[in-house]
Every structure is written in C-alpha cells, then in structure tokens.
Amino acid sequence: MPCNRTSYVILGILSIEPNKSGYDIRKAVESSVGYFWSESYGQIYPTLKQLAAEGLIVPSKPASAPKKRRQEYSLTNTGRACLRDWLATPFQNDPPRNEFLLKLFFGREAAPGVAIAHVRNLQQKNEQMLATMLQIEAFAHAPSTQNPHQPYWMLTLSLGIALTRAAIEWGKSALEELVSMDAVGAQDPQSAEVGPAAGKA
Amino acid sequence: MPCNRTSYVILGILSIEPNKSGYDIRKAVESSVGYFWSESYGQIYPTLKQLAAEGLIVPSKPASAPKKRRQEYSLTNTGRACLRDWLATPFQNDPPRNEFLLKLFFGREAAPGVAIAHVRNLQQKNEQMLATMLQIEAFAHAPSTQNPHQPYWMLTLSLGIALTRAAIEWGKSALEELVSMDAVGAQDPQSAEVGPAAGKA
DNA sequence: CGTGGCATGTAAACGGTTACATGATTTA
DNA sequence: TAAATCATGTAACCGTTTACATGCCACG
Structure with a gap:
C-alpha cells in the first residue's frame, strides 16, 4: 500500500528488468527517466526495505556471484499489480517551479x-x-x-x-x-x- | 542573508508593489507567477517575520484603515539590493518531476x-x-x-x-x-x- | 444574525537532498 | 598496493504542503 512516487518508480524499473540492486536502480532511473525524474539513495534504500516488508518485491542474491555484498530485488505478483493500479490512476503533476x-x-x-x-x-x-x-x-x-x-x-x-x-x-x-x-x-x-x-x- | 527561494519571491512581489500583506502576497503569486511558481501560507508567514527581522522588509499598518487586523510590508533598500543580487546570479532549475x-x-x-x-x-x-x-x-x-x-x-x-x-x-x-x-x-x-x-x- | 471572505498564524507530517560513514571489489 | 568504483546505509536538515485554529469584518 505505498503511496509515494519513489515506490512506483522502483516498481516500474523492476518491472522492466528484474534482479536489480539499489545501486542499479539509481543508475537505471538516471539513464532512462532522468530527464523528467530523479531519485537519490536516501530515498531508494529505505523504500526498498519498505517494499520488501510489504511483499511487493523480493530480495535475492545474484545467481552468478552470490558472495558479493549486493542485494538484488525483483517484483512479486502483488508488486506488479500495485504498479498497474498506480499506472491506471490519473496523473497529477507537481506545481511547476521554474x-x-x-x-x-x-x-x-x-x-x-x-x-x-x-x-x-x-x-x-x-x-x-x-x-x-x-x-x-x-x-x-x-x-x-x-x-x-x-x-x-x-x-x-x-x-x-x-x-x-x-x-x-x-x-x-x-x-x-x-x-x-x-x-x-x-x-x-x-x-x-x-x-x-x-x-x- | 536569506537563501531560500520563498524569500526572493516575496521580495520580488514587494518590489513590484509595496504595502502588501501575507495574504496579498499569496494572491499576487498565484495570479502573476502562478504558472511556474507557488507559495503556501505555511511558507509565507514565517518568511515574512524572518525577512523583517533581517531588515529586508519593514512592517507597516495600512494608512487607509489602521484598525484592521492586517500587517503590510514593504521593501527596504537592503531588501531591494538583496533581490538584485539574487537576480544577477545564475538560475538553477530544480530536477524536473513529471x-x-x-x-x-x-x-x-x-x-x-x-x-x-x-x-x-x-x-x-x-x-x-x-x-x-x-x-x-x-x-x-x-x-x-x-x-x-x-x-x-x-x-x-x-x-x-x-x-x-x-x-x-x-x-x-x-x-x-x-x-x-x-x-x-x-x-x-x-x-x-x-x-x-x-x-x- | 449568520455567512462568507479576509487575515494570520502554527504543528505535524512528508518528501527529498546532502553529507557522512563504511567497506568490498576491481583494475591499473 | 593504490585508486577508482561498486555498494549500502543513516542522520540531519530543508522546503513544502496540509490541516487546523482563530478571529475580524462586511454584507445581506
């Protein structure tokens, strides 16, 4: 039941490509939606924990190199459903600040x-x-x-x-x-x- | 020495038309720069106090109706100088969020x-x-x-x-x-x- | 006399950035 | 082995919105 946009950005990124770490997600945000969105680590890492606690994503160790200090995540079915719900609700852009x-x-x-x-x-x-x-x-x-x-x-x-x-x-x-x-x-x-x-x- | 944008918006509005209250300023912001900026009372009123304390604006009672519960403000010379300084420094737009x-x-x-x-x-x-x-x-x-x-x-x-x-x-x-x-x-x-x-x- | 608009404020919560701290891994 | 980069996380701070509280004043 998240409501902040950071959650949905994370879910969205993971919906495109699973098995991403917080680090990966930040890079992915930068290089894909970077022209109209941004997220900082200070947002991403706590949100990942929260999403995992809510069962919208699942943590996993990288299959290729399980020794690495690296925590990957993937979408669950409920996570995907949650993303879709959000996508289907009307957008509301922030009051512009220029x-x-x-x-x-x-x-x-x-x-x-x-x-x-x-x-x-x-x-x-x-x-x-x-x-x-x-x-x-x-x-x-x-x-x-x-x-x-x-x-x-x-x-x-x-x-x-x-x-x-x-x-x-x-x-x-x-x-x-x-x-x-x-x-x-x-x-x-x-x-x-x-x-x-x-x-x- | 303010650095937050709310201060400068207030100074700017008062530079155009003096003797405005917090209420007035909010309306003025809405109706002039409303398409690319916004300010809420929660920002405006504390900032007015702060600007007054710094000597960038001066409070005054409305000349026409001094009994009203209404606090007007006007720019001081230092306030105007401060505004000009800010105007002359390069802008930096916020990371867009769409x-x-x-x-x-x-x-x-x-x-x-x-x-x-x-x-x-x-x-x-x-x-x-x-x-x-x-x-x-x-x-x-x-x-x-x-x-x-x-x-x-x-x-x-x-x-x-x-x-x-x-x-x-x-x-x-x-x-x-x-x-x-x-x-x-x-x-x-x-x-x-x-x-x-x-x-x- | 009551309603609606004028007017001022505050507290809590939120979203977000920044700076800091830490350490592992790779590559030169 | 030194440097760069990968990687995770936290605490403090800032700006902002929202909701709430209050009360005056004019007009019908």
Whole structure:
C-alpha cells in the first residue's frame, strides 16, 4: 500500500528488468527517466526495505556471484499489480517551479544585461540537451533493438525534443526582444499593478 | 542573508508593489507567477517575520484603515539590493518531476487504454491552459497598460504559450501512435493478451 | 444574525537532498 | 598496493504542503 512516487518508480524499473540492486536502480532511473525524474539513495534504500516488508518485491542474491555484498530485488505478483493500479490512476503533476522564469519575470529590477545572460544560459543548456536527445533518438531508430517498451519510451523522448525545440525558438526571439529593449535604454523603476495571469475565474 | 527561494519571491512581489500583506502576497503569486511558481501560507508567514527581522522588509499598518487586523510590508533598500543580487546570479532549475511522463514511460505495463487516457487528459489540460494564456495575452496587448515590467512578463507568458502549443501538437501525434499501437496489438494474437504479467522475464 | 471572505498564524507530517560513514571489489 | 568504483546505509536538515485554529469584518 505505498503511496509515494519513489515506490512506483522502483516498481516500474523492476518491472522492466528484474534482479536489480539499489545501486542499479539509481543508475537505471538516471539513464532512462532522468530527464523528467530523479531519485537519490536516501530515498531508494529505505523504500526498498519498505517494499520488501510489504511483499511487493523480493530480495535475492545474484545467481552468478552470490558472495558479493549486493542485494538484488525483483517484483512479486502483488508488486506488479500495485504498479498497474498506480499506472491506471490519473496523473497529477507537481506545481511547476521554474527559477529561470522567476528571474525573468522580475527581470526589470535587475541590471540591463541580467535577463539576457539568463536566456543565453538557458539556450545553451537547451541546445546541449536537444543534441543528446537527438542522439538517443537516432540510436533508437537503429533496427537492432526490438523492445516492447520502446514505443512508450520514444513518446517521452519526442515530447522532450518538441518542448526543447520550442524553448529554443522562443529563446531566439526573446533574445532579440531583450537586446532591443536594452538599446532603447533603461528607465527608473516605478510601482504598478502586479500582473499578468490572473484571469482567475 | 536569506537563501531560500520563498524569500526572493516575496521580495520580488514587494518590489513590484509595496504595502502588501501575507495574504496579498499569496494572491499576487498565484495570479502573476502562478504558472511556474507557488507559495503556501505555511511558507509565507514565517518568511515574512524572518525577512523583517533581517531588515529586508519593514512592517507597516495600512494608512487607509489602521484598525484592521492586517500587517503590510514593504521593501527596504537592503531588501531591494538583496533581490538584485539574487537576480544577477545564475538560475538553477530544480530536477524536473513529471508524473505524466513517468506513467507514459511505464505505459507498456498497463492496460492498453491507460496511456491514451493520460494523453487525452493532458491534452485537455493543455488546451484549457493555452486558452487562458491567450486571453491574458490579448488583454495585455490592449494599449491601456503602460507598465515597465510588462515586457518581462510577456516573455514569460510567450514561453508558456510556445511550450503549451508544442505539447498539444505532440499530443495529437502521440494519440495517433497510441491508437494505432492498440489496433495492432489487438490483431496480433500473441502480444494481444496480457502484458508481462505471465510472460516477460 | 449568520455567512462568507479576509487575515494570520502554527504543528505535524512528508518528501527529498546532502553529507557522512563504511567497506568490498576491481583494475591499473 | 593504490585508486577508482561498486555498494549500502543513516542522520540531519530543508522546503513544502496540509490541516487546523482563530478571529475580524462586511454584507445581506
């Protein structure tokens, strides 16, 4: 009866590939869902104990090298059922927290070049991210891997690519706008009403 | 010397419009940066005390109605300097946590219609969000409001619009793909049935 | 007079990161 | 044998949400 997301991430990873240790799971999270999720050891190890106590996973020693100080886990049937239940319930995304947008929103208060620097910084990160995502996509298009999960993985990847591309396009015009604002010149701060958004029905 | 983001959000809001209470600040956050930030009373009220103790804001009674049980605050010079310092330092966005993408990633484990339902759910949310954002944009284009902050606010808005549009476009093709996957799966006698519950090693 | 909104706060619980501690195993 | 990496775990701390408690004020 877990309710925290860490549990489900672990169950999900183990549903794809059993016999993983806490260490493995962390690596797997990083390299698979790393662009939209993360887990730390401080979460993983206690949660593994808890899941085992609840019977959703079972510990086992590695068959190949049973002497190693290494504890592997696999899904039980109830664990798999639990994962499926969670998958079938509506998602609820966390309230977004974007420090970049926050600094841009208050950008008027800062020195003229500050917002520009932030946008350039974001552009750089996004371009790098796009490049690696495209690499992954290209690699996945190779006909070698026939994996039943692949279509779902590709969908998450293509959303990432689409969003990053949109952000980069936005960044280009935002930079133009900010540069032209700088050229026009700075004015002294005044109070005004706080906006926008609000519509607030 | 604050370092938590709540402090800076409060300073930022007060930099735009002084003489706000904790209650006001919460409303202002919701209606201005609400699409990419949020603060709860449990954060705001203690932080206000702390900021006042540090001399970054000053409490005052409302001039119009000094009898009201209401504590307003305004920025001090050091408070404004502190805000500016923070604005000038590089942003670092939180590791993203997207439950939708998580459920999509593990979608193969669920019943066939589950991923489709999630995407449709997301589409609906995004379309509604886009509509309200466009409304705000239209409203802001009215020549009435001449506000020095407006260009920065509009930039955050236009990023929101761009990202949401991209997500909606992605959603359309994702739905097509998922529907066709379902159709193929239904035809294929072996992969049609249960997922990896019985099989899948 | 009662309801709903304004307004301020606090305590508990939760989720999560970070830093630390420890030691085994592999490889150079 | 030294260094890197595999591997497990814990304790402290931080940020955040939630639920709760309180009471004022305006309006019908």
